[in-house]
Amino acid sequence: MSVYMKFTELNLTPEILRAIEDAGFTDATPIQAECIPTIASHVDIIGQSQTGTGKTAAFAIPLLTQIIPSDHKRPQALILCPTRELALQITEQIRIFSKYMQGIRTVTVFGGQPINIQLQELRRGADIIVGTPGRVIDHIKRKTLRFEHLTHLVLDEADEMLQMGFKEELEEILSVLPKERQTSLFSATMPRSILDIVNNYLVDPKHISIAPKQRTLEKIRQIAYEVPTAYKNDLLIQLLRLYNPASAMIFTNTKKMADDLADLLAQANFSSSALHGDMKQEMRTAVMGKFKRGHIRFLIATDVAARGIDVDSMEMVINYDVPQDDEYYIHRIGRTGRAGSDGIAITFVTHRDARSWGFLVRNQRLNVETLSLPTQSDLDNIQKNQLKNSLTQKMAMEIPSHIEEMAADLLEEGMNPQMLIQVLLTGWVSESKLTAIPPVKAKNHRTYHTFTLNVGSKHGISPTKLIKQTSKLCGIEEKHIGDIRISGNNTTMQVAAHIEVKKLQKLSKMPSNQKVVVALSSTGDKRNR
Structure with missing residues (x-):
C-alpha cells in the first residue's frame, strides 16, 4: 500500500470525511495512511514515529469508526498519555474529527485539575476517556x-510515560482492563x-515504523517573547516596526482573532489581510494572489486556512498565538527560511501559554532564543529612523509653490527655524508614539527548589506515590509540586520555593x-515541564 494517500481512499464514513475536509486536510501522512486501515481491521499495532507526524489522527480517526x-x-476506549497538555491536544483532535457524529462523548482526566470537575463530567458518561496514568x-x-x-x-508516547516513572501505574491500569480488547501502542523509541509491555499486553501486533522526515530549521532563527496577554497587540506593532520585514505571515488560533488583527494592522497603516475558513474560496484565492505578488505585506492566517500555501520568499513568521499542536508549529515556521535565505520565526508566549510552550520546545528539541521586550530606547530609535526616512523621501519630492511661499513668509516674520521644526515634530510624534510594554511581573515566573532523593523506580517510586507521600508526610499540596524526574536509583522533584525546606526532610x-535520604540540590529554579 502506498503511504501517500488521500483520506477519501481510506474507507472512512461520510461524517468523518466531512470533518477532515473542514479541518483542511486532504492527504494522509505516512503514519496515518498505514495506521488508519490497520487499526480499523481490529489488530494490535505498534506505531513508531516522531511527534509532529500526525499520529494523533492516525489512532483517533479509526478509533471513532x-x-x-x-x-x-x-467507556469503550481509553487513551493514556504522559502529560495533561498532550491529553488536551488529543481530546481536541477527537472533537474535531467527531463533530458530525451523533452521540460521541469524550472526557479528559489529568492531575492538577480539581477532581470534582472530572467527577461531574464522568457522571454524565463517556464513550472515550483521555487521561494521564496517575x-x-x-x-x-x-x-x-x-x-x-x-x-x-x-x-500514546509510551516511552515518555515510562521515562517519567509511570511503569507501575501503567501495569496497574492494564491489569484491570478486559483481556479481549484492541491495543495500539505509539512510541518514538x-x-x-x-x-516488555508489548510482549506482556499486546497480541501479535503489527509493527508500523515511519522514518522521521529531515527537518531543515537550521536557517530559521527562532525567537520567543514573554508578554502579558493584554499587550500582545502592542508587541505586534512594535516588532513589525522594529524588524520591518518585507513580508510576513502572522498565525492565530481563531478566525475572529485573524479578523481583529487585520483591522489592527490596517489602523496602523500596514498593508495586510486575514485568511481563514469563513471566507469564500474566491476571496481566499484573491488574497493569496495579492500576497504572493507582494501587494499585501502581511497575511494573518489560521492553521487550517494556511495549509497548502507555498511562498518561497517569506521573511518572517509570527506566532501571535502559541500553536495548539507541535505539528502546526513546524508547518508554520517552515514557511520562512526557504530558497536559500535565512528566516525569523517569532512566538508570543503569555503566562497561560508557558507550560504548553515549554513542552513543545522540549519535545521538538527546538533552539529558541527568549528575548527581552523592546525598551523605550529601542522604540524611540525606531521612531527616529522612521521619521528620518519619511523626511528624506518627502524632501526628494517636488514641493508645491504655495507651501514654499508659506515657509518663506514664516521665516521672514522672524519664526525660529528650530522651534518650527520642534512644533511640527511634536504633532507627528504624538500620533505615532510607541510606548514600552511593562515587563512581566515576577509572580508569573514561579520558582522552585529542586530536591534529590536516593530512591527511584527500582525502589517502587512513581510520580503518583511520591505526590501522595509528599502530601501525607509533609503536608504539601500537589499544586505546589513542579517537575518530577525518576530514574532507576534516584529521583529529582521540584517544590515551590515558598515551602520550608525542612518540611521535605519528612520524606525520609x-x-x-x-x-530514604532527601537533599536540596538547587534553589530558585523555573519549572521544567
Whole structure:
C-alpha cells in the first residue's frame, strides 16, 4: 500500500470525511495512511514515529469508526498519555474529527485539575476517556471509572510515560482492563521496557515504523517573547516596526482573532489581510494572489486556512498565538527560511501559554532564543529612523509653490527655524508614539527548589506515590509540586520555593526497601515541564 494517500481512499464514513475536509486536510501522512486501515481491521499495532507526524489522527480517526454510541455512556476506549497538555491536544483532535457524529462523548482526566470537575463530567458518561496514568488510577480506585465495556486501548508516547516513572501505574491500569480488547501502542523509541509491555499486553501486533522526515530549521532563527496577554497587540506593532520585514505571515488560533488583527494592522497603516475558513474560496484565492505578488505585506492566517500555501520568499513568521499542536508549529515556521535565505520565526508566549510552550520546545528539541521586550530606547530609535526616512523621501519630492511661499513668509516674520521644526515634530510624534510594554511581573515566573532523593523506580517510586507521600508526610499540596524526574536509583522533584525546606526532610519516613535520604540540590529554579 502506498503511504501517500488521500483520506477519501481510506474507507472512512461520510461524517468523518466531512470533518477532515473542514479541518483542511486532504492527504494522509505516512503514519496515518498505514495506521488508519490497520487499526480499523481490529489488530494490535505498534506505531513508531516522531511527534509532529500526525499520529494523533492516525489512532483517533479509526478509533471513532469503531465506537458504538449508546445511552449508558460507559467507556469503550481509553487513551493514556504522559502529560495533561498532550491529553488536551488529543481530546481536541477527537472533537474535531467527531463533530458530525451523533452521540460521541469524550472526557479528559489529568492531575492538577480539581477532581470534582472530572467527577461531574464522568457522571454524565463517556464513550472515550483521555487521561494521564496517575489520575486514571485515582478514578479507578474511587470506582468513578469502570472499564468492563472497554474494547480499545491506546498508549500514546509510551516511552515518555515510562521515562517519567509511570511503569507501575501503567501495569496497574492494564491489569484491570478486559483481556479481549484492541491495543495500539505509539512510541518514538523502542527501549527494552517498551518491548516488555508489548510482549506482556499486546497480541501479535503489527509493527508500523515511519522514518522521521529531515527537518531543515537550521536557517530559521527562532525567537520567543514573554508578554502579558493584554499587550500582545502592542508587541505586534512594535516588532513589525522594529524588524520591518518585507513580508510576513502572522498565525492565530481563531478566525475572529485573524479578523481583529487585520483591522489592527490596517489602523496602523500596514498593508495586510486575514485568511481563514469563513471566507469564500474566491476571496481566499484573491488574497493569496495579492500576497504572493507582494501587494499585501502581511497575511494573518489560521492553521487550517494556511495549509497548502507555498511562498518561497517569506521573511518572517509570527506566532501571535502559541500553536495548539507541535505539528502546526513546524508547518508554520517552515514557511520562512526557504530558497536559500535565512528566516525569523517569532512566538508570543503569555503566562497561560508557558507550560504548553515549554513542552513543545522540549519535545521538538527546538533552539529558541527568549528575548527581552523592546525598551523605550529601542522604540524611540525606531521612531527616529522612521521619521528620518519619511523626511528624506518627502524632501526628494517636488514641493508645491504655495507651501514654499508659506515657509518663506514664516521665516521672514522672524519664526525660529528650530522651534518650527520642534512644533511640527511634536504633532507627528504624538500620533505615532510607541510606548514600552511593562515587563512581566515576577509572580508569573514561579520558582522552585529542586530536591534529590536516593530512591527511584527500582525502589517502587512513581510520580503518583511520591505526590501522595509528599502530601501525607509533609503536608504539601500537589499544586505546589513542579517537575518530577525518576530514574532507576534516584529521583529529582521540584517544590515551590515558598515551602520550608525542612518540611521535605519528612520524606525520609517514606516506605521504601532502603533508607530514604532527601537533599536540596538547587534553589530558585523555573519549572521544567
